[in-house]
Amino acid sequence: MLSGFFVAAxxxxxxxxxxxxxxxxxxxxxxxxxxxxxxxxxxxxxxxxIRPFKDSSLSDVLFLSLGMRRLAAEIWFIxxxxxxxxxxHPEEEGEGRGHHHHEADxxxxxxxxxxxxxxxxxxxxxYFTHACLYSAGALAFNLGHPDEAVELIRRVKxxxxxxxxxxxxxxxxxxxxxxxxxxxADILTPVVKDPQCPVMVKQLxxxxxxxxxxxxxxxxxxxxxxxNSKDPGYIPNARRELEKLKLLLD
Amino acid sequence: MRTRTFSxxxxxxxxxxxxxxxxxxxxxxxxxxxxxxxxxxxLGAMAVExxxxxxxxxxxxxxxxxxxxxxxxxxATTVLxxxxxxxxxxxxxxxxxxxxxxxxxxxxxxxxxGLAMACMGLLHSGLLxxxxxxxxxxxxxxxxxxxxxxxxxxxxxxxxxxxxTSVLSSVVITGIFWTLGHFxxxxxxxxxxxxxxxxxxxxxxxxxxxxxxxxxxxxRWDLASGLMPGWTAVTEYTFFYSxxxxxxxxxxxxxxxx
Numbered sequence: 001m002l003s004g005f006f007v008a009a010x011x012x013x014x015x016x017x018x019x020x021x022x023x024x025x026x027x028x029x030x031x032x033x034x035x036x037x038x039x040x041x042x043x044x045x046x047x048x049x050i051r052p053f054k055d056s057s058l059s060d061v062l063f064l065s066l067g068m069r070r071l072a073a074e075i076w077f078i079x080x081x082x083x084x085x086x087x088x089h090p091e092e093e094g095e096g097r098g099h100h101h102h103e104a105d106x107x108x109x110x111x112x113x114x115x116x117x118x119x120x121x122x123x124x125x126x127y128f129t130h131a132c133l134y135s136a137g138a139l140a141f142n143l144g145h146p147d148e149a150v151e152l153i154r155r156v157k158x159x160x161x162x163x164x165x166x167x168x169x170x171x172x173x174x175x176x177x178x179x180x181x182x183x184x185a186d187i188l189t190p191v192v193k194d195p196q197c198p199v200m201v202k203q204l205x206x207x208x209x210x211x212x213x214x215x216x217x218x219x220x221x222x223x224x225x226x227x228n229s230k231d232p233g234y235i236p237n238a239r240r241e242l243e244k245l246k247l248l249l250d
Numbered sequence: 251m252r253t254r255t256f257s258x259x260x261x262x263x264x265x266x267x268x269x270x271x272x273x274x275x276x277x278x279x280x281x282x283x284x285x286x287x288x289x290x291x292x293l294g295a296m297a298v299e300x301x302x303x304x305x306x307x308x309x310x311x312x313x314x315x316x317x318x319x320x321x322x323x324x325x326a327t328t329v330l331x332x333x334x335x336x337x338x339x340x341x342x343x344x345x346x347x348x349x350x351x352x353x354x355x356x357x358x359x360x361x362x363x364g365l366a367m368a369c370m371g372l373l374h375s376g377l378l379x380x381x382x383x384x385x386x387x388x389x390x391x392x393x394x395x396x397x398x399x400x401x402x403x404x405x406x407x408x409x410x411x412x413x414x415t416s417v418l419s420s421v422v423i424t425g426i427f428w429t430l431g432h433f434x435x436x437x438x439x440x441x442x443x444x445x446x447x448x449x450x451x452x453x454x455x456x457x458x459x460x461x462x463x464x465x466x467x468x469x470r471w472d473l474a475s476g477l478m479p480g481w482t483a484v485t486e487y488t489f490f491y492s493x494x495x496x497x498x499x500x501x502x503x504x505x506x507x508x
Contacts, residue, residue: 037491
């Protein structure tokens with residue numbers, strides 16, 4: 001009688017245990033998963049520290065929540081290029097529309113949002129070297145805001161401390177402040193040979209070399225732009241300049 | 251007995267795989283992915299010097315999103331469809347354990363999503379080659395991690411679908427988990443600086459929400475390897491988290507009355 005009671009109680013106990021085994025196992029597994037994953041932190045600026053540009057917050061949250069941080073930065077970079085590529089004086093727009101590559105002004109203007117847009121891109125993806133080189137180059141050498149360019153580079157350098165191109169940029173900005181275009185060109189020459197170098201910076205260095213009377217070096221860079229540039233906006237100018245330089249070299 | 255369970259699992263998985271491929275929604279997704287990948291070319295052209303980068307990231311992001319949509323929709327509807335069409339009675343009236351039915355369905359779904367993602371990956375790589383580029387060094391690894399991410403979210407979607415009241419609510423709940431899963435490091439930061447009362451609410455969230463940043467190699471494939479999580483961490487995390495979801499789903503399915 002007593003043993004029957006014990007067997008029934010044991011069976012009941014086993015049934016209860018079997019019923020609660022899966023949820024208990026699930027809880028244990030969740031805790032183990034938590035322990036495995038907690039040590040990893042993504043190597044980016046936390047979402048809360050990204051400074052929005054105008055109404056960018058909504059699109060930023062959307063992209064970040066989909067796990068597409070890089071793509072968000074790229075789309076904002078395309079927008080930056082379109083912003084900088086659109087003339088501030090539309091009535092003056094003529095040949096080469098869409099890109100600033102005229103030798104006389106090469107990208108000068110006010111472009112008041114340029115710095116904020118660039119900072120936003122680099123907040124999203126501080127490893128986007130091309131965007132940093134493009135933005136800092138335009139700010140320092142075309143738009144006359146070297147301090148903002150330095151600020152951008154300093155922010156990004158914390159993430160990529162070994163990036164020599166940023167050091168070269170900082171040195172070149174220093175010389176450009178001291179009104180020494182020859183030294184700026186010298187320092188930026190290795191940067192120009194790097195595949196990450198924006199064509200806008202290549203054009204700038206070519207122009208500085210030409211102004212410093214170093215026609216052979218300038219011609220070499222223009223030839224590189226003409227043959228390898230993916231941006232068709234810069235090619236006619238490079239061809240034109242190359243023809244002029246050929247006459248000077250001959 | 252064990253061999254029979256495995257053969258049942260395989261049969262059920264194959265059945266779900268066939269069903270998924272026949273499903274019009276699934277085919278629509280693939281067509282949509284093809285069209286969108288093609289439109290990535292336009293975006294790539296706008297990026298001028300960064301065409302490869304944009305084309306790669308856009309394509310990889312899209313493949314993952316399509317995989318996610320397919321897996322969430324599949325998990326939310328397959329059991330429901332079987333209940334509505336009464337197929338579930340045919341299956342469960344045979345000597346098929348409920349957990350085998352559930353696991354077979356999940357395996358079939360994950361295989362079909364994996365195949366779909368592989369097809370899209372091929373299409374994407376083809377487009378890259380067509381534009382004169384080659385896919386990045388870790389392309390297969392990125393794609394595999396994206397698939398693991400969809401597996402994880404699929405297990406979660408299955409659990410959610412078993413207690414939610416409709417397809418829509420389970421899709422929405424899983425979508426919320428997906429979103430939160432990309433902000434887990436921010437949630438941890440909040441927890442460290444939160445008041446004790448708030449941490450009571452936030453702590454369970456930290457356990458329940460999957461850490462999807464672990465799988466997000468597509469956001470950092472060109473970084474130094476030291477900045478990426480190791481394979482061991484990713485494998486263990488996937489095993490434990492999806493295991494927890496599957497156990498919870500088995501428990502819920504066992505209690506379900508048809």
